[in-house]
Amino acid sequence: LEAIKYGCALVTTDLYALKELTAEGENGYFLKPHYRDWLEDNTPNMNVKYHHKETILSGFLDEALIRRACGILKMLCDDRGHLMNLCINSYHRAAQGAFSEKYIVRAWKQLLEDLK
Numbered sequence: 001l002e003a004i005k006y007g008c009a010l011v012t013t014d015l016y017a018l019k020e021l022t023a024e025g026e027n028g029y030f031l032k033p034h035y036r037d038w039l040e041d042n043t044p045n046m047n048v049k050y051h052h053k054e055t056i057l058s059g060f061l062d063e064a065l066i067r068r069a070c071g072i073l074k075m076l077c078d079d080r081g082h083l084m085n086l087c088i089n090s091y092h093r094a095a096q097g098a099f100s101e102k103y104i105v106r107a108w109k110q111l112l113e114d115l116k
Contacts (some may be wrong), residue, residue: 001099007091009083011072016042021099027090029072034062 003010004021010028012018015038022028035055039045048055076083093099 001094004090004094004099007087007094009076009086009090011069021093023089023093027086027093031065031069031072033065034060 001021004027010018010022012022012028012030013033014022014030015033015036019030022030024030035048036045037048037056076086095101097103
């Protein structure tokens, strides 16, 4: 959230809440890791959770992820106009809707009021 509030283009995994902050090609790009702690429906991936040594701690080098990340970074270095558009879109995404400061403050005030 802090990155988009500062108007940064995102290159991130498609895990956790990052999917909600990032729109592919609009304000950033997704990397899809080979081993996923979480499934698409945000439930734990039991195959990884109970087999860390054989999966995420195995020393596996995710070359596909590395190639994609390098390709994205090269594209953004070569096309500064596109990078600028991603940054502007991130800033606007953070300033509107559920990610805006106004929305977050209002939600916190409502929560605190509900707890009284």
